[in-house]
Amino acid sequence: MNLKCQVRGRVFQFRDLRELMAKANEVKSGDQLAGIAAEDAAERIAAKMVLSELTLSDIREHPLLPPEQDEISRLIEEGVDEEVYGEIRNWSVAGLREKLLESSCDAAEFSRIGRGLTSEMIAAAAKVMSNLDLIQAGGKAEVITRCNTSIGQRGVLAGRAQPNHPSDDLAGIRASLYEALSYGIGDAVIGINPVIDTADSVKNVLSLTKEVMERWDIPTQNCVLAHITTQIRAIHQGAPADLIFQSLAGTEAGNKAFGIDAALLDEADALARSQKGRTGPNYWYFETGQGSELSSESHYGIDQVTLESRCYGLARRYNPFMVNTVVGFIGPEYLYDSKQVIRAGLEDHFMGKLHGLPMGVDVCYTNHMQADQNDMDNLAVLLAAAGVNFIIGVPMADDCMLNYQSTSYHDIATVRETLGLRPAPEFERWLERMELMQDGKLTKRAGNPALFVY
Amino acid sequence: MEAFSDEAAKLTAELAGSTPARIGVGRCGTRPLTRTALQLRMDHAAAVDSVYGVVAPELLKEMGLFTVETLSGSKERYLRRPDLGRRLTDEGAALIREKCIMKPQVQVVVSDGLSAAATCANIRDVYPALLDSLAAYGLQTGTPFFVKNGRVACMDHIGEILQPDVLVMLIGERPGLVTAQSMSAYMGYRPRFGTLESDRNVISNIHARGTQPVEAGAHIGTMLAAMLEQKRSGTSLVL
Numbered sequence: 158m159n160l161k162c163q164v165r166g167r168v169f170q171f172r173d174l175r176e177l178m179a180k181a182n183e184v185k186s187g188d189q190l191a192g193i194a195a196e197d198a199a200e201r202i203a204a205k206m207v208l209s210e211l212t213l214s215d216i217r218e219h220p221l222l223p224p225e226q227d228e229i230s231r232l233i234e235e236g237v238d239e240e241v242y243g244e245i246r247n248w249s250v251a252g253l254r255e256k257l258l259e260s261s262c263d264a265a266e267f268s269r270i271g272r273g274l275t276s277e278m279i280a281a282a283a284k285v286m287s288n289l290d291l292i293q294a295g296g297k298a299e300v301i302t303r304c305n306t307s308i309g310q311r312g313v314l315a316g317r318a319q320p321n322h323p324s325d326d327l328a329g330i331r332a333s334l335y336e337a338l339s340y341g342i343g344d345a346v347i348g349i350n351p352v353i354d355t356a357d358s359v360k361n362v363l364s365l366t367k368e369v370m371e372r373w374d375i376p377t378q379n380c381v382l383a384h385i386t387t388q389i390r391a392i393h394q395g396a397p398a399d400l401i402f403q404s405l406a407g408t409e410a411g412n413k414a415f416g417i418d419a420a421l422l423d424e425a426d427a428l429a430r431s432q433k434g435r436t437g438p439n440y441w442y443f444e445t446g447q448g449s450e451l452s453s454e455s456h457y458g459i460d461q462v463t464l465e466s467r468c469y470g471l472a473r474r475y476n477p478f479m480v481n482t483v484v485g486f487i488g489p490e491y492l493y494d495s496k497q498v499i500r501a502g503l504e505d506h507f508m509g510k511l512h513g514l515p516m517g518v519d520v521c522y523t524n525h526m527q528a529d530q531n532d533m534d535n536l537a538v539l540l541a542a543a544g545v546n547f548i549i550g551v552p553m554a555d556d557c558m559l560n561y562q563s564t565s566y567h568d569i570a571t572v573r574e575t576l577g578l579r580p581a582p583e584f585e586r587w588l589e590r591m592e593l594m595q596d597g598k599l600t601k602r603a604g605n606p607a608l609f610v611y
Numbered sequence: 612m613e614a615f616s617d618e619a620a621k622l623t624a625e626l627a628g629s630t631p632a633r634i635g636v637g638r639c640g641t642r643p644l645t646r647t648a649l650q651l652r653m654d655h656a657a658a659v660d661s662v663y664g665v666v667a668p669e670l671l672k673e674m675g676l677f678t679v680e681t682l683s684g685s686k687e688r689y690l691r692r693p694d695l696g697r698r699l700t701d702e703g704a705a706l707i708r709e710k711c712i713m714k715p716q717v718q719v720v721v722s723d724g725l726s727a728a729a730t731c732a733n734i735r736d737v738y739p740a741l742l743d744s745l746a747a748y749g750l751q752t753g754t755p756f757f758v759k760n761g762r763v764a765c766m767d768h769i770g771e772i773l774q775p776d777v778l779v780m781l782i783g784e785r786p787g788l789v790t791a792q793s794m795s796a797y798m799g800y801r802p803r804f805g806t807l808e809s810d811r812n813v814i815s816n817i818h819a820r821g822t823q824p825v826e827a828g829a830h831i832g833t834m835l836a837a838m839l840e841q842k843r844s845g846t847s848l849v850l
Contacts, residue, residue, distance in 0.1 A: 329630030524658035553633035560787035607622035
């Protein structure tokens, strides 16, 4: 495996694949904080050059974190389709990039190639791609998933309604949900981040959202993003949860910091499958985001793009209904400014789709990052152009519970109308029955939450 | 803006009253109305300005606080490198050795943290109330000072140098849009290098519409007294 190159009279020698992968990343403050980023711009591009010439088998045969040491590495290895891998193992990373971008590479070919790749190979491809490469290639996938309803069809942009409240007040959650529905948002999921992580409280919020869904016959799914053990307890107490939520990390130690391991995920998976009343077969809602392993000191000197890709390697084991990278939530020590957030959002979407996952993105920022709402407008449009399955809807983009800014109900409606995208088909038919949408456009009745008061 | 009936407007107002979320805001086409959009931008602007703001030297003088800096240097480095905000500069360390009472019972430290506006808005209320409370418990305070660009864990470096029994750091929180002026009080018994986060206690959300600054000052005194009596802090402290 060659780890050296000479460019413009300068020799670049990389110690190992781990160092090469880190230095081949676009600038990320998290890689700088970890002390693994390229030292200058030329070294960054030299790393990309060297990486582009490695073969896929070079990457597989030099694990960054050996399977003997890490459960996630083992699951990623088990997840590789060996027949496909056998056909492509001698491709270089450059060859992989070019194959994915070929006009002849359609949705079926794109997803077939993805099945033969490890998460590290997928991360390597992202590192040698430009933003527009990531948009075009990511847009080739069509990942349709189904719980109660289906999302992910080409031409569909779904939205999560995120009607959070700073004290889980049920009337306040209900009011914010009505606002979402009145703008045609909530087709991906009605998902609430709870303040109070108890089974009773989670059950109350799930029951509320289910009641609204039943009262208005809304074709969607509900979820409360509590810790998984709390959700399991709530479900055992009869709480009506369509989806089970969990945050994922890209290493076993990172997942331990979240209080989970594969055994716990397997247990929750079996429970989700045993619940009646949904069509399925997709029952999981996962969240990820670059930098979480560094923040929990479980990164092993591996860069944050590769670790993020490994989250997707774990996620694909469970055939989730939706995967959401919460791209700008973590703060400026991992993604410093809007340029880094936009890059990360496009990388994550592409890497998730190549893993065969139903990727959505929480297009977001915190107040101590160098970003504002204009940057979120930009990234939302870029991701919609890339065929993102869903983005997040928060009233006026301001989450009054989590204290960060995302995209708004208005924004999702606007991106749909601007790019000619539609809500999920079953949900759109419901919006038409409610006379909130006609021919893919909001009607005069839309934007009025009082419509849903009963 | 699309017009709805009076009854709908009344119901919408009721819905909006049930949550601080920005709902019932109307639209022009699919976009928000101008005033709603600009209000969001103004609230964000206030939050950003509080991160990059500075605490006026006059205010620090009025409070009787001298200033030391962390290794962060600039606000940009402070945001990128949390580790640098956990250590005082050599000059800062020398200055507190020179100016401060060593081994005080209670050491008070103030820092801008992620919101200078939080310090500006609350310090005049929190600090005197805290001193009153400490006096009421008969506790001896050391020499207070201000740490520019501090992180919570610089308590440990200060603890190593001054060896206080308990230390309280009043520090600006990461600003949200509801308020950019929220302060936290982090407290610990004998903070030193290696202190775990679980060894600290915190009173957060100190601002005019959260935990009242004057009440917070009194409450901090009570917690510090409990730490001194039980000779511990953090999750094992019994209150």
